[in-house]
Structures are given as C-alpha cells and as structure tokens.
Amino acid sequence: MLSITKTLRTAAAASVLFAGQAMAGPYDDYAGMTLVVNFPAHPHYDAVRKILPEFTKETGIEVEVDQLPYLKMRERQTLELAQDEGDYDLIAYVVFSKADYVYADQLENLARYFMNPKLADPSYDADDLIDGYVYNIGFAGGNKGYLQGKTGSLFGIPYGSETSVLGYRKDIFEKHGLEVPETYEQMLDIACKIPELEPGMGGLSSRAASGHHASHAFLLHLAPMGGRVFDDSWTPIVNNEAGVKAANALKTIVDCGPEGAASFGFGEALGSFLAGDTAMFLDTTVVAGQINDPKKSKVVGKVGWAMHPMDVRRGSQTGGFGIGIPKNAENKEAAFLLMQWLTSKAGDKLVAMAGGNPSRFSTHADADVNAKFPHMATFGEALKHADPDWRPIIPVWGKINADLGTTLSKVLTEDLDIQEALDGVASRAKVVMEEAGYYTWQ
Amino acid sequence: MSATTFNRLTPYLFLAPALVIMVLALLYPLGYMVYGSFRDWDPSQALGESEFTGLANYVTLWNDPNFRESVAVTLKFAVSVVSIEMLIGVGLALLLDRNLRGMSVLRTLFILPMMIAPVVVGLVWRYMYHPTVGIFNNTLKSIGLEPVDWLGQHALLSVIIADIWQWTPFIFILSLAALQSLPRSALEAARIDGATGWQQIIHIKLPLMMPVLIVTGLLRLIDAFKVLEVILVMTEGGPGLSTEILALRISRTATEFRELGVAAAMSNYLLILLMLLTLLMLFYNRWQEYRAAKAKRAIEEAV
Numbered sequence: 001m002l003s004i005t006k007t008l009r010t011a012a013a014a015s016v017l018f019a020g021q022a023m024a025g026p027y028d029d030y031a032g033m034t035l036v037v038n039f040p041a042h043p044h045y046d047a048v049r050k051i052l053p054e055f056t057k058e059t060g061i062e063v064e065v066d067q068l069p070y071l072k073m074r075e076r077q078t079l080e081l082a083q084d085e086g087d088y089d090l091i092a093y094v095v096f097s098k099a100d101y102v103y104a105d106q107l108e109n110l111a112r113y114f115m116n117p118k119l120a121d122p123s124y125d126a127d128d129l130i131d132g133y134v135y136n137i138g139f140a141g142g143n144k145g146y147l148q149g150k151t152g153s154l155f156g157i158p159y160g161s162e163t164s165v166l167g168y169r170k171d172i173f174e175k176h177g178l179e180v181p182e183t184y185e186q187m188l189d190i191a192c193k194i195p196e197l198e199p200g201m202g203g204l205s206s207r208a209a210s211g212h213h214a215s216h217a218f219l220l221h222l223a224p225m226g227g228r229v230f231d232d233s234w235t236p237i238v239n240n241e242a243g244v245k246a247a248n249a250l251k252t253i254v255d256c257g258p259e260g261a262a263s264f265g266f267g268e269a270l271g272s273f274l275a276g277d278t279a280m281f282l283d284t285t286v287v288a289g290q291i292n293d294p295k296k297s298k299v300v301g302k303v304g305w306a307m308h309p310m311d312v313r314r315g316s317q318t319g320g321f322g323i324g325i326p327k328n329a330e331n332k333e334a335a336f337l338l339m340q341w342l343t344s345k346a347g348d349k350l351v352a353m354a355g356g357n358p359s360r361f362s363t364h365a366d367a368d369v370n371a372k373f374p375h376m377a378t379f380g381e382a383l384k385h386a387d388p389d390w391r392p393i394i395p396v397w398g399k400i401n402a403d404l405g406t407t408l409s410k411v412l413t414e415d416l417d418i419q420e421a422l423d424g425v426a427s428r429a430k431v432v433m434e435e436a437g438y439y440t441w442q
Numbered sequence: 443m444s445a446t447t448f449n450r451l452t453p454y455l456f457l458a459p460a461l462v463i464m465v466l467a468l469l470y471p472l473g474y475m476v477y478g479s480f481r482d483w484d485p486s487q488a489l490g491e492s493e494f495t496g497l498a499n500y501v502t503l504w505n506d507p508n509f510r511e512s513v514a515v516t517l518k519f520a521v522s523v524v525s526i527e528m529l530i531g532v533g534l535a536l537l538l539d540r541n542l543r544g545m546s547v548l549r550t551l552f553i554l555p556m557m558i559a560p561v562v563v564g565l566v567w568r569y570m571y572h573p574t575v576g577i578f579n580n581t582l583k584s585i586g587l588e589p590v591d592w593l594g595q596h597a598l599l600s601v602i603i604a605d606i607w608q609w610t611p612f613i614f615i616l617s618l619a620a621l622q623s624l625p626r627s628a629l630e631a632a633r634i635d636g637a638t639g640w641q642q643i644i645h646i647k648l649p650l651m652m653p654v655l656i657v658t659g660l661l662r663l664i665d666a667f668k669v670l671e672v673i674l675v676m677t678e679g680g681p682g683l684s685t686e687i688l689a690l691r692i693s694r695t696a697t698e699f700r701e702l703g704v705a706a707a708m709s710n711y712l713l714i715l716l717m718l719l720t721l722l723m724l725f726y727n728r729w730q731e732y733r734a735a736k737a738k739r740a741i742e743e744a745v
Contacts, residue, residue, distance in 0.1 A: 075697060078485045100700065103487030212698075260573025263593040263681060268572070278572055285581020395484075398700040403508075406683050413594055413681035 001071055026118060030334040031060025035089040037338070038077060040070035040321060043289055044160035047356030048284040048342065054350065055341050057115045061334055070094055081106040086328035089335040092160065093309065094319045098152050099393045101324070102140040107155045108325040110138075113336040114154075128345065128360045132386030133158035135394070137322035144232075146393040156324035157343045158359045163308075163386045164220055166315040166378060167273065167281040167291065172198060180304065184224065184311040187280070188249060192256040202258030205269040205278040206250065208412055213265045214250070215405035220282065221246040223315035223390040224308065229400070229429075230392060234438040236429040238404070239422035245311075247411060247418045254412050262412045274299060282308065284319070285379050291353050299437035305378040307385070320357065352376070396436045400429045443549050479706035485696070492703065499707035508683060509691065509708065516688040519598065520666035523605045528659055530606065531613025536643060538614075539621045549618070553611040560608075564675025565602040568593070571676075597685045604672055609665070613658055620654035621647065653730065660723045664716055670739075688712050 039045040045067060052063050065086070068076060074097060080086050081101060093101060101107045114120045134157070135148040142152025166187070168180060176197045181187035191203030209212035222228070227242030237243070254261045255309025258277045260268075268285070274279040274290065274297040290296045291303050293377070308316040323342070325335045341347050345362055352358040352369045363369055391397070404425050410416040433439065452704065474489070479499055483492040503509045534552070538545065555563070570577050571592035580591035592600045624647060632646050648655075670689040679686030679694070686694075688708065696705035 071697070082486060094585065100486055104484075106486065209678060210682055210684075210686075211678050211694075213678075214680075257578075258574065259589065260591055260594060263573075263591070263597070263677070265678065272574070275575070395700070398699070402694060402698055406508075406680065406686075409680045410682035 025066060026121070027059035027061060028336070030331070030337060032062075033331055033334050034062040034064055035331055035334055035338055036064045036066065036087055037090040037092075037335075038066045038068070038073060038080075038088045040073045040094070040160075041067055041094045042070065042160060042321065044351070044356040045287060047351050047354035048160075050262075050354045051342075051347070053348045055338060059337065059341070063338065077101075081328065083091050083328055085330065086326050089325055089329045089331045090323055091326055092323050092341050093156065093159075094321055095319050095393060096397065098137060098140060098156065098322070099146055099395050099397070101393055102155050106220050106327050106329055108329070108332060110154045110156070110336075113325075113333070116333075119333055119336055119340075121344065124340060124344060125362075128362050129158065129343070130161070130359055130383050132163070132318045132383065132385065133161040133320075133322075133359055134387045136318035136386075136388035137161055137320070138324075139195035144389070144392070144394075147388060156322035157171055157339060158320070159323045159343055160321035160357055161318065161359055162284040162286045162320040162357055163379070163382050164283060165285055165308060165375075165382050166306045166366065167287070167303050169276075169279045169299065169302055170307060171302045172201070172279045173304075174435040180306045181309050182306075184221070184249060184309050187282075187309045188252050188256075191253055191280065195256055198279065198371075200277075202261060202272065202278040203256040204253050204280040204282060205257055205261065205264065206253045206282065207264055207266050208250070208254050208262050208409070209258075209265045209268075211402055213254060213403040213405065214408040214412065215401050217253075218246055218250050218404065218408050219391045220250045220308075221311075222315055223317070224311045224313060225249070228389070229404075230433075233442065234433055236426035236433070238429070239419065239426040242312075243422050244418050247408065247422060250408065251412060251418070262409075274300075284317070285382070286320070286357060288373065288375050288379075301427065305375045307382050315387040315390060316382050316385050317390050318386045318388050378402040396432050399432055400425075403428055443587055475706045478703055479710050481703045483701075483703040483706070484561050485700050485702055499704045500711075503704065503707055503711065508686075511683045512686050512691040513687050513711075515598070515684065515686060516667060519602060519669075519685075519687055520607075520663055522602050523609070523666050524659055524662050526602075527610045527613050527662060528655070529576065532617045532648075532655065534610070535617035535621055536613045536647070539618060547597070549615070555608045555614055556611045560669075560671035561675055563604065563608050564672040567600070567607075567672070568676045571600055593677055594681055597681055601673050601676055601685050604670065604676065605666070608672070609662060613662065616654060616658045617651065620651045624650050654726065656723060656726060660720065663719060667712060667716060678724045 015403060022069060026137075039048065049067070056062055073092075074094060077091055077093065077097065078087075078100075080088055080307070081091075081104070089209050091255075093107075098107075114126075132310045134154070137144075137158040138154050138156045139148050139152045140146055140155050142149025166181070172178070172194070173180065176193075178190055179186070181190055185203070194201055194203040207217045219229075222238075222243060225242045225246050226242065227238070227246055229236065229238050231237045257264075258272045261272075264272070269283065270281070270287055270290070272278050276298045288305075292300055294300050308314070325337050325339065329335055343359060344353070345360060348358050348360045349366055352363050352366070352371060358364055358369070358376075361380060361383070364376050364383065366376075370376050407416070407421045407425050411418055411421045478489055478492075480494060480496060481489065481492040482495045482498075483489060538548070542548070558566075569575070571579075573579055573589060573591065573594075576592070578592060582589055590596060628646055628650065629642060632642050637645065667687075668689050669687065670693060673685055673687060673690055674693070677685045679690050689712075692705050692708045692712070695701050695708060
C-alpha cells in the first residue's frame, strides 16, 4: 500500500514538474535578476518609473534606475559604453546619440533578439510602432546612413519620443473670431495680429536662444517649407529659398512674440505659454501634461491642439528618446525582455495612462487613453506626418547644429542678413563635411 | 649602502610619496591632455585608438573665427569683472575697516554670494533678468521706464553684473584682511604728519596692500578665465557668441561637437595664457622685492 502511495506521489510530482517545464514562462530564467537601467530626468521616464513595479511583479526581474539630467546622462553613457564591462543593461538615449553609439559599435543590433523564439513575443506587433519614430530613433545603416532602407537595421526602440503640434488659446481665438491656422501663412498672420488684438500678449512662443534652441526652431519650419539641411549628395542646401523662408518665419515669430523672445530657451518659451503671455506654442507634444497641470499652468482648460501647420508639405518633427542595449551590458537578454515589455501594446498603454508619451499608433487611438487625455487623437494624427529626416543624424551634426544655432541667433538679435547668414553656415558646414569624409566618393 | 649615502638620501625618501602623488594627480592628467591635443580624438574612442594629427588641432583653432571671438569675449569679460570687482571690493574694505557695531554680521552677509553654488546664482539671475516676470524689468516698468532686454541686447553686461555680485566679496574679504594687518605705526606716523584720509589711502594703505592685491587680482583673473556654470545657465553663450567664453566653448567642443582633441588644444591655449599671466605677476613681485631691497640698502648706506 505504502509503495503504491509512494509511486502515485512520485508520478504526481513528476507530472507537476513536466507541466511546469512545458508551461515555463519566458521570464522564468531571469526571475530574481536585477537590471540596471539609465534613464533621463524627463516626464516620460518619470511615468516609466511608476509602471516598473508592474514589470517586476509580472516577471520577477528587479529594475534599478539611474536617472540623470539628459546632458549628464549622455556624458555618463559616453564613458560607460567605452568600458569593457558596463554598468548598464538598458539605456535610454537621446536621438543624436544614435549616430555616435552605432558608429562606435556600442549598441546591440536587435535582430538576434527578435529572432530568438524564447525571447521575442509573437504578439509584439512591431508594425504598430510609429514609423517616423522607429526610423528616426531606432534605425541606422539605411538611407543616408541614419534612416530606414534596405541596408538598415534596428538598434533601439523609440520610447519617450515626441513630435510637434500647435497649441493655441481657445479663449483668445474665440474672443477675436480667429480660425485655427492650417498653413504657415495663416499662422504667421495670426502670430502678428495677436499683439495688436491683445496688448501685452505675444503671438507664438518659440525657442530662439543661441545654439541648439534657435537651430531647433528653424528646423521645425524648414521641413514643412520643403527644405533640408543637405541634398542627397551631402551638399549643404540650408541657404536655398526654403531655408531663407524658414529663417524669415522664425524671425517673424520672434518679432511678434512675447518680450525677450530672442533669448528664450525651451523653458522660457513654454513658461511664457503656461503663464498666458502668448496665444500659441509650436513645439513638442511632451508639454501636454504640464499645460493641464494647475500647479504649473495658468491656462488649464484653455488650450486646444492642432496639427503642425503645413506649407508646401506636412512635416512634424521627430525626436526624444529611444531605448537600446549596450554592447557591454551584463544581462542583455533580460534587458531585451524589459525593453519588449515596456514598448509592448500593454506597456505602452500603461505608460501613456501614467502620463508618458506613447510610441504606438494603437495607444494614440485607445479609448481609455483618449478619455483621460483628449488631445491624444490629434497627436496621433500629427504622427502620421512625422518626418524622420527633418534634421540629419550624423556624427558631425553637433558642430553644424551649434554653428547654425549661433548664426541664427545673430540674425534674431543683431539683424544679420538672413541670406548672408545661411550662406556662411552652408560654406562652414561644407568644410566640416569635407573633413569628415562625406565627399570621398565624389 | 654606507651610512653617509643613506643619510643623504633620507630627505628624498621622505619627499618621495608627495612626489609620486604630485606626478599621478597633477602631471599625469596634464600630460594626458597635452598628448590628446595632438590627436583626432572622439569620446567613444580610447585615446590610444585615436589618430595622431600633429599640430592640426592648434592650427585649426588659430584659423577658427569662432574660437577667436571666444578668446575676445573671455578677455573682455575677465578684464571687466576683475577691474570692477577690485575697485568695489577694495573700496568696500576701506570703508568698512573700522570698529562698527554688528560689523561681524555685516562681513558675513557680504561674503554670502560667493558661498552660493554657481548654478543657483545663474538660475537666480536668469529669472531676475527675465523680460516679463524678472524683478529688474518689473521695477523699471513700475517707475515708468522702458524694460531692458537684459539677456538679449545686453547679455555680456548682464553676466558681468552677476559675476561682480558674486565675486566682489572675495576681493573685499582679502582686502580687509590686508588692511587690518597693515603696520599701525606707519598709519599713525602719517596721521601725526597731518595726512588726510585720502592721502593715507593713496600713499600708505594702497602701496602697503599692493602685494596682497596683486595676488588677489591674479587669483580672480585666473578664475574669471575659467568661469563656466553661471554663464552656461544664464545665456548658454548667446545671443550669437556674445557671451561664449573660452571655458564654455571648451565644454561645448568636448560634449556637443565630440572633438576631444580640439577641446584639449583649446584648454592648452588657455593654460598657456594663464601661465603667462602668472609669470607676469611673479616677475612683478620679484621686481617689487628688488626695489624694496634697493631702497633699504640705500637707506642703510645713507645712515
């Protein structure tokens, strides 16, 4: 009797064990592990921190977050990624870093992870990820070296990405019977009417401070106006008709903007809109949360959202952050699982509900997300026109960008002639490109 | 080893740890920077992997109008702030060199600005200069004057004012210490001879304070050449390049442009400039000592 009982017990135990093996979850091998991740101090990543306990609960994998101001984060990563053994398993990187990290062979190509049936979730639905974001932030090696294309490959996934939309004061527009601008011509016209209609109020608040602020604002207008910084053979064309038109648009915006607009960085431009000193704000989608926060904003409930106005074409910006696995990471597979979980449909919705920027079309169309954040539908529409090539992501861009930004600042503050200024930028950019070897094959 | 040799070597043995620390902590990073300045060095590379380019970085900089503009801004900024700070700092010290009630509290209050972290100073001044919510423009508007575009049209002046506010106390505190250590006998003799307050300042106090003032001025000058955070926070070097001092350009070259070799070459130019200034001050001090010794010898011979 005893022997029968023992046999039954053994059989039961064995069946549980085999059943357990057959049903082993993808996370079982990694449960108990601690991943170290490096994220920026950014509203999206603040939201990410809120949902990470959910990941640990579901997978048993702990996550330790090293959150740094984004410039500091970039410096830290530059040092960390150059080591033989790095401290980070997963990093968030700002879009500019893609060129540097991929070129220096410091980021894992994600193909071998998505090919691994034990790691890749079949329900991931990568097609639902926003195209412009993926090509801008995740892809490298394709067209022009930094875009999608037959020779390209995926090195990161957009996470905390942004595009541009137009925020406008519904109350002011209604009061003066103004139509929400669809085109640049209408927007510039309204921007300069506002100071007359509402004395003391600026038309549109924009970044304009020397350096990357002025450059960012200019490039925001350049793409819809049909311009590019380089043509297909890397000749700088920033000084062509579209470039001059974009610089003129920026100057008009600053001239009709709030007091001191020429020295506004992103913080001041947003601050001016939040304080009710301007009627419009054309910049990143990441500000939506702050505009609706009564602690930070005097315009809660008064702001409507519209698509980035078009000129000769539609083209909103793409930027922000992506996440990737460093080549020198210790726990690459577990890091991939975290990356996949965060950017999955469920993860993207979770982070959106916590106040982050979704990276998927489906999240922008989700009923729950739209009920909580009604602007999300407009943002989703803007994303269909997100332009991954609105600025070049090449290793020497930092230098050209700085020159463009300081020269434009001289246009805004010292009345330097626009054509002359952009001709100077183009000729200096050509020297930089020549030195970097971009004309070797010509 | 004989006892004599051992005895002769003993002092050097005692000096050795300090020497090793100095070589490791001071000369190694300096050597690394000098070595790096001759290479095309990207932050993603180890220094050894980078390509040797000889003097190319130095030549490039010499022909770079932005670098030259940055040097000009640095000189303008450093000379302005140090001159004005010396004037106000020494003036304040001369005014407050007396036994007033509550003087120690006053002195502590005076030196508060230099105890504040530079980033905080930058942020505070940036908001005070804010075109619409800043205290300066609000005050100007409240008394019926036109607001000023502080960080736009007058950016360099604005950062100079902020630096003067923060660092005048440094000059003040050292000048006051120098004043209080002056030989009272000389001042008493001047008073007995009927010297007025101004005459005492010009002919007794300032000449006697001069060695301390020179060192103080030099220290401030060196520091003014390297100031970074306040300007970075206030203007980020703009508008245009109007406030981009050399330290800020070095930082941008290393982090934004990712050209560590060029940044190292720029740092070496700055180092050379500062070393020249230091040598100038040393020679001046030597010359002063020589003059004093000569005067002393002349008096002794006359006696």
